Amino acid sequence: MAISRRLVQRFQWSASLRDSRIVLDRTWLCLSAAALAWSDYESRRRSRQSFCETDPGRSSIIKFRVDNDRPGLLSEATEVLKKQHLNIKDARISTADDSRAEHVYIVQDKLSGAGLSEDRLAQVREALRQLAAGDCRAEPWPRYCSADVAKHTTPEQGIWVSYKDGVYDITKFVANHPGGTDKIMLAAGKAIDPFWRIYQQHTGRGNALELLESMRIGDLSDPPQADDRSSCPFSTDPERHPGLIFHNNKPCNAELPAELMLDAWLTPNPVWFIRHHHPVPIMDHDQYRLVVDGVGTKSVTLSLEDLKSRFLKREVVATLQCGGNRRSELDQIEKTSGIPWGFGAMSTAKWGGVYLREVLQHCAGLSHENVEAFEVKHIIFKGLDSMEASIPVQKALSPYGDVLLAYEMNGESLPKEHGAPVRIIVPGVVGVRNVKWVGKITASQEEAQGPWQRGIAYKGFSPNVKELTGIDIEKIPSMQDLPVQSAIVFPKAGSTVELDDIEVKGFAWSGGGRGIVRVDLSLDDGKTWITADLQDGKDQAYNRAWAWTFWEASVPVPDSLKGKDITILCRAVDSAYSTQPERPEPLWNLRGLNCNCWHRVSIRHQDD
Numbered sequence: 001m002a003i004s005r006r007l008v009q010r011f012q013w014s015a016s017l018r019d020s021r022i023v024l025d026r027t028w029l030c031l032s033a034a035a036l037a038w039s040d041y042e043s044r045r046r047s048r049q050s051f052c053e054t055d056p057g058r059s060s061i062i063k064f065r066v067d068n069d070r071p072g073l074l075s076e077a078t079e080v081l082k083k084q085h086l087n088i089k090d091a092r093i094s095t096a097d098d099s100r101a102e103h104v105y106i107v108q109d110k111l112s113g114a115g116l117s118e119d120r121l122a123q124v125r126e127a128l129r130q131l132a133a134g135d136c137r138a139e140p141w142p143r144y145c146s147a148d149v150a151k152h153t154t155p156e157q158g159i160w161v162s163y164k165d166g167v168y169d170i171t172k173f174v175a176n177h178p179g180g181t182d183k184i185m186l187a188a189g190k191a192i193d194p195f196w197r198i199y200q201q202h203t204g205r206g207n208a209l210e211l212l213e214s215m216r217i218g219d220l221s222d223p224p225q226a227d228d229r230s231s232c233p234f235s236t237d238p239e240r241h242p243g244l245i246f247h248n249n250k251p252c253n254a255e256l257p258a259e260l261m262l263d264a265w266l267t268p269n270p271v272w273f274i275r276h277h278h279p280v281p282i283m284d285h286d287q288y289r290l291v292v293d294g295v296g297t298k299s300v301t302l303s304l305e306d307l308k309s310r311f312l313k314r315e316v317v318a319t320l321q322c323g324g325n326r327r328s329e330l331d332q333i334e335k336t337s338g339i340p341w342g343f344g345a346m347s348t349a350k351w352g353g354v355y356l357r358e359v360l361q362h363c364a365g366l367s368h369e370n371v372e373a374f375e376v377k378h379i380i381f382k383g384l385d386s387m388e389a390s391i392p393v394q395k396a397l398s399p400y401g402d403v404l405l406a407y408e409m410n411g412e413s414l415p416k417e418h419g420a421p422v423r424i425i426v427p428g429v430v431g432v433r434n435v436k437w438v439g440k441i442t443a444s445q446e447e448a449q450g451p452w453q454r455g456i457a458y459k460g461f462s463p464n465v466k467e468l469t470g471i472d473i474e475k476i477p478s479m480q481d482l483p484v485q486s487a488i489v490f491p492k493a494g495s496t497v498e499l500d501d502i503e504v505k506g507f508a509w510s511g512g513g514r515g516i517v518r519v520d521l522s523l524d525d526g527k528t529w530i531t532a533d534l535q536d537g538k539d540q541a542y543n544r545a546w547a548w549t550f551w552e553a554s555v556p557v558p559d560s561l562k563g564k565d566i567t568i569l570c571r572a573v574d575s576a577y578s579t580q581p582e583r584p585e586p587l588w589n590l591r592g593l594n595c596n597c598w599h600r601v602s603i604r605h606q607d608d
């Protein structure tokens with residue numbers, strides 16, 4: 001029976017850990033990619049050109065087909081392989097409806113770091129046969145050279161890439177790539193190593209390496225030389241505050257720790273959350289030029305000094321939140337794809353700069369008449385790091401939209417980390433539109449290009465959508481305003497409280513400038529509620545409440561819960577009387593965006 005039809009269950013070794021931990025991988029991406037990769041394996045093997053029967057290559061494949069699979073056989077087999085002094089780079093099982101199964105192990109000789117000679121393969125085969133009746137084949141992993149990889153650049157020929165010493169068939173994965181089809185296709189037929197040196201989020205904490213390994217089809221006979229560390233594009237990134245919670249460092253993605261969140265309504269600059277897509281660009285402020293152009297404008301070029309001297313300085317207090325904030329809660333239902341943020345991918349600052357609308361209208365001549373006449377719909381921001389995003393022209397030009405070209409943050413010059421010399425602040429709108437290090441602003445009839453606007457990165461799908469083949473992504477609107485949000489910051493999950501009243505503190509915020517009208521807390525899963533006192537941020541202007549509102553409450557512990565585990569939950573209501581949904585399950589989406597369900601914190605009450 002073909003492997004594709006019976007690949008219903010798959011275990012994957014984390015190649016980087018190489019320990020005995022088996023990871024049961026249920027991600028949509030892995031499953032579909034793995035199923036397809038393995039179903040294609042046999043046919044590719046038959047047609048391969050440069051497979052060398054005698055050269056052991058860098059790894060070997062052990063295929064162990066058993067008639068009667070049983071629980072624990074995988075562990076027993078891996079023990080046998082370890083005793084044979086093998087590194088297990090990957091392990092998978094495909095099971096049929098009956099009790100037959102095929103175990104596939106990718107192994108490497110511990111001593112030589114290479115695949116196994118014919119003699120060693122025979123020994124391994126014999127050792128495995130002692131475990132269960134069935135057929136055991138051991139063979140070298142197919143070997144290809146870069147020239148073979150280069151021949152595979154279209155869906156018809158298969159889209160292949162190489163990474164270090166591996167060759168991968170990514171044909172079926174391309175449409176599901178979170179960074180967009182255009183970006184991944186840049187590497188079709190090539191080594192992805194140089195691309196991943198820039199986008200190092202792939203080799204950080206996420207699941208990209210595991211995904212890639214699931215698509216492996218062979219070894220690369222002429223791998224690129226090891227990275228030249230001195231050319232690391234991140235070597236000039238700024239020093240970072242050690243108190244941040246780092247998810248990645250290249251590029252940096254770090255969140256504000258809960259312990260520091262409520263210390264000040266304006267988050268201190270050094271502990272502001274960081275969400276980068278690239279290395280931090282180095283920019284001499286005297287050389288900085290901002291180009292403003294596009295349909296309905298007369299093109300202008302402005303220096304930092306022009307912005308400071310030719311326009312009134314404005315100040316706006318705004319909270320920014322990443323669209324993936326609280327993604328880790330959705331990951332608990334089923335792994336999504338992206339940084340597993342807690343609730344700290346948001347922070348607040350007083351931004352100083354000039355109104356974008358004043359630059360567009362008074363300097364570049366983008367009047368309301370021109371917007372109508374030239375059918376301008378979007379304002380596109382291009383960052384010097386090659387990030388690109390856009391917002392609707394209505395938001396950019398609204399006298400109440402408060403979109404800023406910011407050169408100050410909390411009274412200081414904008415730090416490099418946060419976009420110096422100039423960044424965009426789009427209050428009330430998802431963080432990714434607040435483009436840092438902005439070099440060009442363009443009025444356009446079209447949205448910005450790229451994965452962060454048109455790709456899947458910031459688009460919300462229904463919980464049913466687990467893979468994107470056949471879905472017209474362009475038709476799904478990209479995120480702009482964010483929904484109402486709140487979280488309990490204190491007490492911390494897992495802590496113990498002793499008093500009869502629990503002091504609970506947190507924040508609430510909503511997109512689109514909608515203020516917070518109420519925050520409710522419950523200790524009995526929403527049967528009864530206590531209303532919190534709103535603190536800093538409660539008096540912001542109608543529909544211009546761009547910053548978060550802090551809240552606190554003293555919640556009496558009922559006798560029935562004294563001395564027990566208690567789950568505290570909160571939900572906020574915004575000025576549109578929209579409130580947070582109860583459960584995360586109906587919010588689950590492929591990219592893990594917009595998680596704003598009731599926030600729950602479990603603690604223990606200690607009764608004296």
Ligand code: HEM
Pocket residue numbers: 161170177178179180183184185186187192195196199201202206207208209211212276277337338339451457
């Ligand atoms: C070939 C195998 C590849 C795999 C398995 C892969 C996988 C992934 C995954 C899982 C993510 C989400 C990461 C996260 O948000 O934490 C991602 C994002 C991304 N990928 Fe890839 N990728 C591949 C190739 C590439 C290539 C060759 C490029 C560039 C030319 C690229 C560019 C990007 C970009 C720009 C993002 C978005 C990063 C961000 O928003 O910060 N990827 N990829």
